[in-house]
Amino acid sequence: MPRIFDNIDQPLLQALQQTLEASTHADFCVGYFNLRGWRRLANYIENWHGGDEACCRLLVGMHQNPDEELRHAMHVIKTADKLDNQTALRLKKKLAEEFREQLTLGIPTREDEIGLRQLAHQIRDEKVQVKLFLQHPLHAKLYLLHRQDHISPIVGYLGSSNLTLAGLSKQGELNIDVLDADACQKLQDWFEDRWNEKWCIDISEALVEIIDESWAREKLIPPHHIYIKMAYHLSHEARAGLNEFQIPREFENTLFDFQTAAVKIAAHHLNKRGGVLIGDVVGLGKTLMGTALASIMEDDHDLETLIICPKNLVQMWEYYREEYRLRGKVLSISRVQNELSDLRRYRLVMIDESHNLRNREGKRYRVIQDYIQKNESKVILLSATPYNKTFLDLSNQLRLFVDESEDIGIRPDHYINKIGGELMFLTKHQSGIHTLAAFEHSEEIDDWRELMRRYLVRRTRSFIMQNYAEEDTETKRKYLLFSDGTRSYFPTRAPKTVKFTIDEKNPDDTYAQLYSETVVETINSLNLARYGLANYIDDSPEELPTETEKQQLQDLSRGGKRLMGFCRTNLFKRLESSGKAFLQSVDRHILRNYIFLYAIENNEPFPIGGLDASMLDTRFSDADTDDVNLISAASEDEDDELINTADSDSNLYTTEKYKERAAIIYQFYLTKYHTRFRWIRSDLFLPILREQLAEDAEALIEILQRYGVWDETKDAKLNALEHLLTQTHPDTKILVFTQFADTVHYLNAALEERGLTHLAAATGDVANPTQLATRFSPVSNNKAGLIRKEDTLRILISTDVLSEGQNLQDCAIVVNYDLPWAIIRLVQRAGRVDRIGQTAEDILCYSFLPAEGVERLINLRGRVRARLREGAEVIGTDEAFFEDDGERGDQAIVDLYNEHAGLLDDDMDNDVDLASHAYQIWKNAITENPKLEKVITKLPPVVYSTKPHSPTDTQPEGALVYIRTGDDNDALAWVNKNGESVTESQFTILQTAACKPETEALQPLEKHHELVNEAAKLIVS
Incomplete structure (x- = not known):
């Protein structure tokens, strides 16, 4: 009786193995052959000699899936299945691809690798021969084993099991053994007929080639090939954009190669996802790139463009719109609330300096978002600083065109x-x-x-220098080549120090006195009640709040601690900037406190402005917030003496004088300027509010009574600036930066009084900053010869806010009159003049620092940080929001003092978007070795190599793995020798994979495949 093998009670694999041990050769016929399944039988064939009657002949059927079979069977017109050489070759190639595809599925194992290599060896040694039967679909599953046995020379197994891991050992199969000699001979004859059929084609060599090209190959692959293959896959979207779009003709001789690449990659993102953010650092030509991208969209999709930009850039954008014939309109962001809702449909919206829309609660934001959604507009965002150390800055910009609930x-x-x-x-x-x-x-x-x-294209200056610039063979300087053959060199940024004396022992040195322990402790002890009104709400007032007042009270709770932190740090920043600016701010702060005290004493409501953290953040505002709310109300009546008394007689700094001024200004607020404020009843707050407002005011009045009369002739810092402008660089254009408008106005007035000419002040409220930029830098603004000599500027004193988007590169000297608490701000200031077209060999970056050293400055900042933490004015990651680099920033001050080279170079390469970074790795590799492109693209999808590595605690031995996930996303993982994640940073992993073409390939780690499996599980978990 025949035995039945169902892989439950009777496993077929075990019977085959036992029979093979006593066999000399074998003939198998299967409908499907899994190359990895061979390892279950390989060792039993290894001892055969090979050749005729000493090998395993494997016949594989050309199977069809059930759908194909059904369609063929039900075809109306029946045709004879005739083969020709061309069809046979096509079918052979098709099956070869199926075998290749097998080896891309699943995670490789060491057992599979050994089995596949063994199969390749056995085919080469003629121990295994494989043919493909093409005459018709062949589903038979037959295993004939030949033995030196006169009674049963052939043992057959017939049934449903293919030569696969599942077929030989898993449930769902049914087979029987055939021992009858006559039946076995008939089965042998049947096999021989098909083996010798004309259209039974030998594929043995093809299988060896497939294995030798797969991850199971014995020849080691250079690690550099795997590194470049990673970059190739990670850059697929960048490459798609470069191949998909053409640059309009009018830009072909205008854009540099790096700009062309950015525009095409951005076009891909914009086309695929409806929006893109071009975030190249300052000075790389985002305006031109945005214009070129808009032109592509207009040409390809017949769109018209609405350009929304800061009011100080409207004139510049009008020039670009006319010069490159964009169809559309330029609109100042300050006018969107009044005009945008009435505009006709523009299906492309470009927003310059889009980081200004980081607050989705703002009215401008909501108006713009509503317009974009209503008109289904594509969106181009331009910003050199899209991310300001809080991730919501990024998502809020994306929300302009990505719905928060959309599946991305x-x-x-x-x-x-x-x-x-x-x-x-x-x-x-x-x-x-x-x-x-x-x-x-x-x-x-x-x-x-x-x-x-998926949305960002961002490159840094160093990235462009490294990947797109050419090198002057004589000077070794890097440059970009204009279409007319002229060169735009990259200058060196050279930190320089201007040292000024602070003499604490000199009573006439007011600036030194302001750094005294008394002043520092006073600021650190302030309650800052106006910035944290939510802390003083009375839960049980005599008259309960209305529904409107309840909402107002609820709004007060947002960001109170953050506002207090900003206010305290800004007082110290203004002290660092200039004694005059600090005293002005103290004076205004006192006056605002007395305005609130007036309201309390007279049972009047508080005037609440639209104050939020951005108004106190020197990245986005250069004004004093107390001054904003005062001057806007009173200056039209030319009563500035009511507001600003710094420089005046110290007798004016008294409680009585402040009460007089506060009463007058409050009436301005309450009557003529009532609509400029929101109003809330003062009796909704606890009595302690009055106490702490008065306490702060009195403490600050003491400072003004001691030091409030400012004598600019004794200002050592100002004197040092004058020397720099008149003695060190008497004829050179100089750009002076400070964080505060008050300091700008102070310096401008003081220098004019000292006889300096051809200078101007530029702040955020300047009506036409482009005109100032043109007068200061006519060549870079294409206005050389159009500006009268007497109208040109040699010195421009500016805040950081103004400098967005302006061409200032006729100048090569930048002065940091004050030091931001984040080094990136200094880097960005240098970038304002280090733009394409800069002709100077060096950019001189002067920073003002105390002559006796920087310890005082560092200690002061450290005390401020400690106070912020103590008062819970820094919460979680909010310390970064105060734009303070902490110890890194302290070290930067030391490096500035010592004029440390390289300090002001721009961000590291990990600030570049991953697609651009990966594409550049790929492009550089195939430019250096053009043959590499074919080599890399022919590598199989699953492949590996091992490179030398010197392990450390943070960079241990292990496995780096790239995987394309099921939803078509790229992922990288790094695990150590225990299979634990080392880092999930895609940049770090790609950088760790980096190696040179000559890097030697090593034998893999013993647990290589197990580690790859662990990494894959981390990615897909």
Whole structure:
């Protein structure tokens, strides 16, 4: 009786193995052959000699899937299945691709690798021969084993099992053994007929080639090939954009190669996702790139463009719109609330300096977002500073064109894994897991890098120098080549120090006295009650608040601690900037406190301005917020003496005088300027508010009574600036930066009084900053010869706010009159003149620092940080929001003092978007070795190599893995020898994979495949 093999009670694999041990050769016929399944039988064939009657002949059928079979069977017109050489060759290639595809599925294992290599060896040694039967679909599963046995020379197994891991050992199969000699001979004859059929084609060599080209190959692959293959896949969207779009003719001789690449990559993102953010650092030509991108969209999709920009850039954008014939309109962002809702439909909206729309609660933001959504407009965002150390800055810009609940195809995996998985996320948050809203819950930087990779194109100056610039063979300087053959060199940024004396022992040195322990302690002890009104709300007032007042009170609770922190740091920043600016700010602060005290004493409401953190953030505002709310109300009546008394007789700094001024200004607010404020009843707040307002005012009045009379002739810092402008560089254009408009106006007036000419002040409220930029830098603004000599400027004193988008590169000297608390601000200031077209060999970057050293400055900043933490004015990551680099910033001050080279070079390459970074790795590699392109693209999808590595605690041995996930996203992982994640930073992993073409390939780690499996599980978990 025949035995039945169902792989449950009777496994076929075990019977085959036992029979093979006693066999000399074998003939197999199967419908499907899994190359990895061969390892279950390989060792039993290894001892055969090879050749005729000493090998395994394997006949593989050309199977069809059920749908194909059904369509063929039901075809109306029946045709004979005739083969020709061309068809046979096509079928052979098709099956070869199927075999290749087999080896791309699943995670490789060491066992599979050994088995595949063994199969290749056995085919070469003629121990295995494989043919493909093409005459017709062949489904038979037959295993004939030949033995030196006169009674049963052939043992057959017939049934349903293919030569696969599942077929030989898994449930769902049914086979029997055939021992009858006559039946076995008939089966042998049947096999011989098909083996010798004309259209039975030998594919043995093809299988060897497939294995030798796969991850199972024995020949080691150069690690450099794997590194470049990673970059090739990570850059697929960048390459798609470069191949998909053409630059309009009018830009072909205008754009540099790096700009052309950015425009094409951005066009891909814009076309695919409806929006893109071009975020190249300052000075790389974002305006021109945005214009070229808009032109592509207009040409390809017949769109018209609405350009929204800061009011100080309207004139510049009008020039670009006319010069490059964009069809559309330029609109100042200050006018969107009045005009945007009435504008006709523009299907492309370009927003310059889009970081100004980082607050989605703002009225301008909502108006613009509503217009974009209503008109289904594509969106181009331009910003050199899209991310200001809070991730919501990024998502809020994306929200302009991405709905918070839209499925964007990716999710914040690092955050999800950190909190315990998808179920925990869904339990904790209401947002969909593949949405922009989901990312807003994450503070994992690699989640945000993955998100922004789909929308952001960003390169740094160093990246452009490294990858696109040519090198002058004589000077070794890097340059870009204009279409007319002229060169635009990259200058060296040279830090310089201007040292001024602070003499604490000199009573006439008011600036030194302001740094005294008394002043510092006074500022650190301020209650700053006006900035934290929510802390003083009376829960049980005599008259309960109305519904409107309840909403007003609720609004007060937002950001109170943050506002207090900003106010305290800004007082110290203004002290660092100039004694005059500090005293002005102290005076205004006192006056504002007395305005509130007046309201309390007279049972009048408080005037609440539209104050938020951005108004106190020197990145976006150069004005004193107390001054904003005062001057706007009183200056039209030319009563400035009521507001600003710094420089006046110290007898004016008394409680009585401030009460007089406060009463007059309050009446201005209450009557003529009532609509400029929101009003809230003062009796809704606790009595302690009055006490702390008075306490702060009195403490600050003491400072003014001691030091409030400012004598600019004794200002050592101002004197040092004058020397720099008149002695060190008497004839050179100089750009002076400070954080505060008050300092700008002070310096401008003082220098004019000292006889300096051809200078101007530029702040955020200047009506036409482009005109000032043109007078200061006519050549770079294409106005050389059009500006009268007497109208040209040699010295421009400016705040950081003004400098957005202006061409200032006729100048090569930058002066930091005060030092921002984040080094990036100094880098960006240098970038304002280090732009394409700069002709100077060096950019001199002067910074003002005390002559006796920087310890005082560092200690002062350290005390401020400590006070912010003590008062809970810094919460979580908010310290970064105060734009303070902490110890890194302290070290930067020391480096500035010592004029440390390289300090002001721009951001590292990890500030470049991943697609651009990966594309450049790929492009550089194939430019250096053009043959490499074919080599890399022919590598199989699953492939590996091992390179030398010197392990450290933070960079251990292990495995770096790239995977394209099921939803078509790229992912990188790095695990150590224990299979634990080392880092999830895609940039770090790609950089760790970096190696040179000559890097030697090593034998893999013993647990290589197991580590790859662990890395893959980390990615897909």
